[in-house]
Amino acid sequence: MSDWIHRILLPPAIIIGAGAIPCYAAAYLTAEQAQKLCFAEATEFVSADVKLTREQIKAIEKESGVRVRLDVQKVWRAQAGGQLLGWVIQDEVLGKHEFIQWALALNADGTVRQIEILDYRETYGYEIRQETWRAQFAGKRNGAKLRLDEDIKNISGATLSCRHITDGVKRLLSFYEVALKK
Amino acid sequence: MKWRLRSEVRRCRPLLGTFVEIIAGGIAEDLLHAALDSAFVAIDRIQRLMSAHDPASELSRLNAEAFRHPVVVSAETFIVLRRALDLSAESRGAFDPTIAPILAHWGLLPARLKRKRPGSWLDVSLLPGRKVRFSRPLTLDLGGIAKGFAIDAAIETLRAAGARSATVNAGGDLRVFGSPINVHIRHPAAPQLLSQRIELSEGALATSCPCFTQHFWRRCKVSHLVDPRCGTATTRTISVSVRAPECWLADGLTKVVLYDPKAARGLLAKYGAQALVLTA
Numbered sequence: 001m002s003d004w005i006h007r008i009l010l011p012p013a014i015i016i017g018a019g020a021i022p023c024y025a026a027a028y029l030t031a032e033q034a035q036k037l038c039f040a041e042a043t044e045f046v047s048a049d050v051k052l053t054r055e056q057i058k059a060i061e062k063e064s065g066v067r068v069r070l071d072v073q074k075v076w077r078a079q080a081g082g083q084l085l086g087w088v089i090q091d092e093v094l095g096k097h098e099f100i101q102w103a104l105a106l107n108a109d110g111t112v113r114q115i116e117i118l119d120y121r122e123t124y125g126y127e128i129r130q131e132t133w134r135a136q137f138a139g140k141r142n143g144a145k146l147r148l149d150e151d152i153k154n155i156s157g158a159t160l161s162c163r164h165i166t167d168g169v170k171r172l173l174s175f176y177e178v179a180l181k182k
Numbered sequence: 183m184k185w186r187l188r189s190e191v192r193r194c195r196p197l198l199g200t201f202v203e204i205i206a207g208g209i210a211e212d213l214l215h216a217a218l219d220s221a222f223v224a225i226d227r228i229q230r231l232m233s234a235h236d237p238a239s240e241l242s243r244l245n246a247e248a249f250r251h252p253v254v255v256s257a258e259t260f261i262v263l264r265r266a267l268d269l270s271a272e273s274r275g276a277f278d279p280t281i282a283p284i285l286a287h288w289g290l291l292p293a294r295l296k297r298k299r300p301g302s303w304l305d306v307s308l309l310p311g312r313k314v315r316f317s318r319p320l321t322l323d324l325g326g327i328a329k330g331f332a333i334d335a336a337i338e339t340l341r342a343a344g345a346r347s348a349t350v351n352a353g354g355d356l357r358v359f360g361s362p363i364n365v366h367i368r369h370p371a372a373p374q375l376l377s378q379r380i381e382l383s384e385g386a387l388a389t390s391c392p393c394f395t396q397h398f399w400r401r402c403k404v405s406h407l408v409d410p411r412c413g414t415a416t417t418r419t420i421s422v423s424v425r426a427p428e429c430w431l432a433d434g435l436t437k438v439v440l441y442d443p444k445a446a447r448g449l450l451a452k453y454g455a456q457a458l459v460l461t462a
Contacts, residue, residue, distance in 0.1 A: 004447050004450035004451050004456055004457060005439065005450065005457045006456065006457065006458050006459070007459045007461070008459070008461075009461055009462070010369060010370070010461065010462040026192065026194065026203070028193050028194050102196075115196060116193065116195060117193070117194035117196070117201065154349065154351055154356060154363055154364065154366065155365070155367075155368060155376065156356065156365050156366070156367050156368070156387055156389040156423055157367055157370075157391050157421060160201060160353050160354075161199060161200060162196035162199060162200050162201055165196040166196070
């Protein structure tokens with residue numbers, strides 16, 4: 001390496017046509033896989049979806065300070081031989097541009113056991129003049145649509161905040177108090 | 183039990199204030215999931231010790247008490263502090279873990295981290311017996327180096343669990359071993375645009391870019407990247423990526439390259455690191 005610092009002056013940022021905007025998409029776990037990872041000792045997961053009433057939504061919003069967007073919450077009871085181990089709640093929050101699917105596992109006493117992201121996606125433009133970028137797709141383009149989402153796996157740069165998930169946890173803990181706690 | 187040797191697992195959790203993605207492969211799937219669980223726990227442990235945001239962390243206890251009396255800290259926190267202060271000395275203050283009061287002043291960190299007369303890294307003393315002492319009221323924020331350290335800890339955990347290959351990516355600061363990966367760098371003028379592509383087969387890459395945290399404070403443009411020697415924020419259209427053998431180093435060196443490129447040259451050479459600077 002002749003120089004330890006390599007400098008590149010980029011051309012001005014250009015977003016090219018919407019049809020070609022690539023996407024970073026990661027499907028990490030299905031709801032079923034997440035259930036099993038959160039409660040390895042469970043023998044069954046019983047679907048126990050909750051339809052919230054207007055009063056319950058108000059109560060959750062008041063307690064958590066976070067807006068409730070959906071009135072149906074997907075919930076599973078994790079059980080081992082009929083004994084309640086806890087709950088797995090599936091939820092979605094808005095990321096930078098797209099919805100993030102995630103799951104919160106609660107212990108039987110309502111404390112947080114585990115959080116898993118199920119599905120994450122982000123849309124991007126790219127620099128059309130970037131040679132290495134284009135070289136990546138050499139030989140892959142066959143008149144068919146580019147499956148760019150399979151090619152972008154790691155992105156470095158400004159860090160995305162997970163604040164929306166933090167707010168989601170607050171909201172679901174209030175949801176537990178209002179709708180699940182016996 | 184199925185032994186599929188070619189398996190790879192990929193999971194993501196919200197940690198370190200961002201999304202931490204871990205990909206690992208080379209052993210049976212159930213073992214990989216167990217390895218990932220331990221790696222996430224390792225990151226969570228570092229976060230609990232060293233987060234400046236968490237009032238219950240060991241670091242917050244230091245910030246509250248180390249000015250009044252020496253405080254004993256965990257082995258991990260002591261290691262990170264030693265590395266941070268060494269990097270501060272080697273960069274003559276271009277890296278400084280005591281800039282938190284300025285960020286708190288601008289509303290980028292909690293208000294309780296404000297201090298009236300902020301000091302510098304020179305006011306932190308590491309004493310025998312893992313004791314830490316401040317010579318004036320300070321707030322340490324290890325954000326510029328501890329995230330990388332947490333990634334390193336996760337990588338060590340995955341290696342120890344037998345994974346043949348792995349990538350740990352905490353919102354763009356990442357480390358890899360075993361199989362090469364491509365990393366795309368965001369465009370410094372527009373984070374939704376991708377720019378350069380880097381191939382990384384072994385080691386770490388971290389990027390610092392002010393473009394996401396820029397905001398206005400009393401009509402002045404500020405960001406989370408502060409030159410410790412003059413207390414001003416970087417609001418240029420710039421992004422600095424550093425490739426280094428370990429992630430704490432890559433994480434810390436991005437700031438040195440940003441504020442003192444001359445001093446950075448020698449340090450990069452010393453640590454076997456390289457920098458990529460994007461401007462537009």
